[in-house]
Amino acid sequence: MSENKLRHIAHFDLDSFFVSVEIINNPSLKGKPVLVGGYERGVVAACSYEARKFGIHSAMPMKKAMQLCPQAIITNSSRDQYSKYSRWVTDIIASKVPLFEKASIDEFYIDLSGMDKFFGVSQYAKEMRETIRSETGLPISCGLSSARFISKMATNEAKPNGFLEIPHGKEKDFLWPMGIEKINGVGKQTEQHLKSFGIYTIEDIAKTPKEHLEKIVGKWGESLWNKSQGIGSTAIATDWEQKSMSHENTFDTHYTDIDFLHKELVRLTERTAYSLRADEKLTGCITVKIRYSDFETTSRQETVNYTALDDILIAKVKDLFNKLYQKKRPVRLLGVRFSQFIPMTMQMSLFENNVEKLNLYKAVDDIKDRFGAKLVSKAVTFQLKENDNEFTTKHNKKKKAE
Secondary structure, rough: OOHOOOOOOOOEEEEOHHHHHHHOHHHHHOOEEEEOOOOOOOOEEEHHHHHHHHOOOOOOOOHHHHHHHOOEEEOOOOOOHHHHHHHHHHHHHHHHOOOEEEOOOOOEEEOOHHHHHOOHHHHHHHHHHHHHHHHHHEEEEEEEEEOOHHHHHHHHHHHOOOOOOOOOOHHHHHHHOOOOHOOOOOOHHHHHHOOOOOOOOOHHHHOOOOOHOOOOOOOOHHHHHHHHHHOOOOOOOOOOOOOEEEEEEEEEEEOEEEEEEEHHHHHHHHHHHHHHHHHEEEEEEEEEEEOOOOOOEEEEEEEEEEEHHHHHHHHHHHHHHHHHHOOOOOOOEEEEEEEEEEOOOOOOOOOHHEEEEHHHHHHHHHEEEEEEEOOOOOHHHHHHOHOHHHHHHHOEEEOOOO
């Protein structure tokens, strides 16, 4: 604990983020049971606190949710605004602190260690939370403690729209009375398994010998025991927005044929999206690069709503190319790069059609893994001439130049 006592890790979580954005854009929804997601065969991506009172939760089939609360309002009309608001909050945090991690579209970890020399850490976290609330209109909760997992649990206890600090040395006082189901990663099956051994609270875990825990739940037993003692990671992943993925094709012959160049863009985008999904990431920024026959190189990038779906990515790549390309100029090289990543979370894939699309793309990815990526592609790419199949490809995951 000596190392943790020196650390101040804040966890910020936007409350019912998708619902909150919908309410900002349609204030008449405030105070009502609101469900965000797809209709008919869709599932609940997010729900308001009023809807939760009826037993509704994320990932529940929409049909079942409507049976529990027939008066619930289904919407996703502001879905194109989610990425915008997420970036807005990110920009505010980036302007306030040097070290933070964007864990998902609506969740952040911030290392405030050392800031107590200049500010009161607790007061600074509260002021940052208030700045986000006042500037964006979004409700946000914050937990502050000596470790990531404790701060996340504190945030959960502070919800909705609250703040909770666990002072150094008080970790056990906070953790021990809680039920084991409060620990992130303890699902229903593990919960029942632990309870069958008489382990109901985090204090029970703390008082169970580590070796015995390992016999009950395997290697995870050590991690559980450490958490029960208030010991956890303080690491902040600072490279969440610095990595990029890219593919480039250099042609043996220079081309001006738009149809051919579009087909190449499809192939490049598919290959980069395949890598994106393999890393369980969503991209928020797309860059298209063109090098002409005289070696003049130009590029254009735009931010997009976070996604990993081929059809959305291909449409944006083609749009960027069409805006960038100088007609009739011979092209020597094409490149596609994705950046500004966030982890692929359950919520981001729960919207209507997205689940089926994402599952389809992942199924195709599995086939590519088994038989080779070059053997599986969209039909449009098979129309390429045989002599155009020889090209050089680069796939880079690199940190953004400082």
